[in-house]
Amino acid sequence: MTEYHCDYLFTGSHLFTAQGGEEQIILNAAIAVKDQTIVWLGKQTSIPEDYKNPSKAVYELDSGWITPGLIDCHSHLVYGGNRSNEFRKRLEGESYEAIAHQGGGILSTVKATREASEGSLLLSAARRLETLLNEGVTTVEIKSGYGLNLETEMKMLSVARQLGKNFPVDVRTTLLAAHALPPEYKDNSDVYIDHICDVILPAVNDANLADAVDGFCENIGFTAKQIEKVFKKAKSLNLPLKLHAEQLSNQNGAALAASYQALSADHLEYLDEAGVKAMAKSNTVAVLLPGAFYFLQETKLPPIDLLRKYKVPMAIATDCNPGSSPCNSLLLMLNMACTQFKLTTEEALMAVTKHSAQALGLQDTHGQLKVGMQADFVHWSIDEPEDLAYYFGDNPCRLVIKKGQPLI
Ligand SMILES: [Zn+2]
Structure with a gap:
């Protein structure tokens, strides 16, 4: 029986992680999710073998940005x-x-x-x-x-x-x-x-x-x-x-x-x-x-x-x-x-x-894209993260992942 290390893998998007510092932005990135948690994130070119074959699905996102929910x-x-x-x-x-x-x-x-x-x-x-x-x-x-x-x-x-x-x-x-x-x-x-x-x-x-x-x-x-x-x-x-x-x-x-x-x-x-x-x-x-x-x-x-x-x-x-x-x-x-x-x-x-x-006292589990955090994140159809603050009356939200589940 195959042992799966993740449920979903999301590729083809950039990340605004909200971690601050050098990890704030990761271009051409991927995120792996298991159960309700982020288990890996990083450059798409360096996805570990373990995460390349998720048990449920790979989402090949066509550009855009992912931010925390x-x-x-x-x-x-x-x-x-x-x-x-x-x-x-x-x-x-x-x-x-x-x-x-x-x-x-x-x-x-x-x-x-x-x-x-x-x-x-x-x-x-x-x-x-x-x-x-x-x-x-x-x-x-x-x-x-x-x-x-x-x-x-x-x-x-x-x-x-x-x-x-x-x-x-x-x-x-x-x-x-x-x-x-x-x-x-x-x-x-x-x-x-x-x-x-x-x-x-x-x-x-x-x-x-x-x-x-x-x-x-x-x-x-x-x-x-x-x-x-x-x-x-x-x-x-x-x-x-x-x-x-x-x-x-x-x-x-x-x-x-x-x-x-x-x-x-x-x-x-x-x-x-x-x-x-x-x-x-x-x-x-x-x-x-x-x-x-x-x-x-x-x-x-x-x-x-x-x-x-x-x-x-x-x-x-x-x-x-x-x-x-x-x-x-x-x-x-x-x-x-x-x-x-x-x-x-x-x-x-x-x-x-x-x-x-x-x-809300949730800083250890929510609000950042980071290994170990609850897998709440959003894929946006935008060119830069700041587009979310720039446009008003616009909704570029394309896909929401809540507790590791893509909401379709
Ligand atoms: Zn009030």
Whole structure:
């Protein structure tokens, strides 16, 4: 009986590995995959004999590039209803804060999400997820945060877990109960924070529904002191942390997140140098969300030069949500991170592969083409890797390999 050393062999393409350094680009390359793992990659002219005869198939790709599967590390893609009516209001001159104060904003999505059945949430989220997957996304983070009570937060997280079972994608779930103050706790934000710590967090953890815990540290969200309470509780349950920080003002949220070794601090338009230094020290990823910046028509840019200076890893995500970033395209975010935030094209590519994996704590298994990594990668019909950031409104995705399986 023949002993096979790989299931599939992919030849005839160039590689953008996202490893950085000398291994970043391999021209005229091949990749061998066994089970769910990359077992060999290198020049096509030096394929070891063992890998030339895979048990299932050889894919002779006609030029183009292979990159790691893209990772959308910040999304709210499970939600009820939409907020196009608020888009209209904002165009007529009302601010995001003013709309939030009128009971619009996040709370209108909370109402719609509480009323939605699990089935209808699954259906609407599936459509958004499919759009992402068609563009080469193989891992996505999905937050709760439109329930703001135990029942609906768990409903959202269950839907997110279900999406991971129904589609060829790794879903990482994040509990975002500290997203906004629910109407039943009006003027009682400390009591709601206690409810999160005493009831919601332990129950969600017992049900194994969350891979991380997040919060919204902002004037229209929660204070740093309140967030710290949630962080302490999450830490005691061994749940990794993330934070929406410095989006609309500087609350020193990123420094707080860093002091708790958070995986990431996200948004960061108002981040200052002290916050950047703190993030560098704790190796906390800066997740940049150009879709929200664009859609809210913000003008204050995140401090990209400082993030570079202190070598804070930068990731990019869609922030897919109905209020501030109704966006289902990670490729578009690549382009916008370059045009708006002035990332280099290489920084942008690393920001949706290696660094977005790190923002989810998946850096040992995801986000790079490397022997031993999970075999998630994408073949693109492009001439150079930077074409992925250059074009917008284009989808050159030709073939996705998820956990070693070509998706055809
Ligand atoms: Zn968000």
